[in-house]
Amino acid sequence: MINVFWAKFFDRIKLRRSGRKSGMTLIESLVAITLLVMGFAGAFKAFLAARSLYLAAKDERVVTQLAQSRIERLEMIEFQDLSLWGMSNLLVNAEGDPSPEGRFQITTSVTPGSSTNELDIAVSVSRRNRATGEFSVPKEFITTRFD
Numbered sequence: 001m002i003n004v005f006w007a008k009f010f011d012r013i014k015l016r017r018s019g020r021k022s023g024m025t026l027i028e029s030l031v032a033i034t035l036l037v038m039g040f041a042g043a044f045k046a047f048l049a050a051r052s053l054y055l056a057a058k059d060e061r062v063v064t065q066l067a068q069s070r071i072e073r074l075e076m077i078e079f080q081d082l083s084l085w086g087m088s089n090l091l092v093n094a095e096g097d098p099s100p101e102g103r104f105q106i107t108t109s110v111t112p113g114s115s116t117n118e119l120d121i122a123v124s125v126s127r128r129n130r131a132t133g134e135f136s137v138p139k140e141f142i143t144t145r146f147d
Contacts, residue, residue, distance in 0.1 A: 067140040086110040103128045118147045
């Protein structure tokens with residue numbers, strides 16, 4: 001059934017070309033290949049751009065989760081021990097575990113609040129640039145007051 005369809009299709013094409021030689025010229029082939037390559041190159045470029053955006057969005061989600069997780073962890077600490085939790089530039093992986101090769105950097109500052117029974121806690125998280133290896137300006141800031 002399908003073969004009959006294709007046979008009739010090609011017969012129609014041959015009838016239309018009755019005055020010409022059959023087949024494609026070299027120029028026609030080169031133009032077709034060039035258009036095909038340009039189409040694939042455009043699709044590949046779009047794929048790379050989408051992948052880059054996906055990775056950036058994924059990193060931003062991790063940054064937000066790390067900052068929130070840090071605040072939630074501090075909420076479980078006794079008030080008198082909170083001042084011990086201030087730290088600067090702790091390298092962590094995406095799960096929040098300390099790692100020397102960590103892609104994220106957490107800074108926690110604990111400062112006295114306006115009254116004696118208050119502490120202001122600020123958490124900032126920055127991420128390492130995948131291309132340069134440098135840490136960016138902190139992308140997420142969360143501040144809270146414990147009393």
